[in-house]
Amino acid sequence: MTQGPPNQPNTTPGAMPPAPVPARAQAPAGSVAQPGSEELIYFGPAKHGAYGWDYAKWVLASIAAGVLATLLGSIALFQSWPLWVLSFVGLPGILWTFLKHSTTRYKITLRRIEFEKGILSKSVDSLELWRVLDVKFSQNLWDRMLGVARVTVMSTDQSTPELALYGLPNARELFERLRDAVQIARHSNRPMELVGDGHSLEHVGHIGH
16 A cells, blocks of 8 residues: 655645634743842822922912902991801812822832822723833922922823822932843843744743833
8 A cells, every 4th residue: 555755735625724723822931020029119199299289379368368368358238247258268279289289199119100080980000110211310309398399200101101209208219229120121121022923923921122
């Protein structure tokens, strides 16, 4: 009986060709986050000084309304009116600012930044440090008077290309620790490799230089 050549593909009519091997994501050596990457740098709200202007404008609004109430009170037509109520016109704004401050939380680790906000509803944004391109520290005259500063984080994240960390305690120390954490994250995390049947190779992610 004559046999065909070895490894000859099945040519039986109606036979289905073999299914292609699906692509799979593999992490190359070194892509695993290093131990201690979840070490907490900071957790909590910003300082009240970060909302200094918001508080100030509502206080000024109350003062202006109080002055207006005094002037109107000298007019006979308005003397029977409870104009003193105008002095509290800024109270809802002050209360809203306080609630906004108390419900905004920052969580910063050696791996990511999480930003939680919302009074009636909650939203949480997360930024992986290996996506960060640069970290900047700035402090103008008003910030120095209030004892606060701004740490700006610029990244390749499409949803959060620029994140301002304003009014966090010990801002200068936070800036330095965050800057070092970014360098560690960018060197200890590599992109995922998409491998399949050998016809394509795709890199996903970002490598810091």
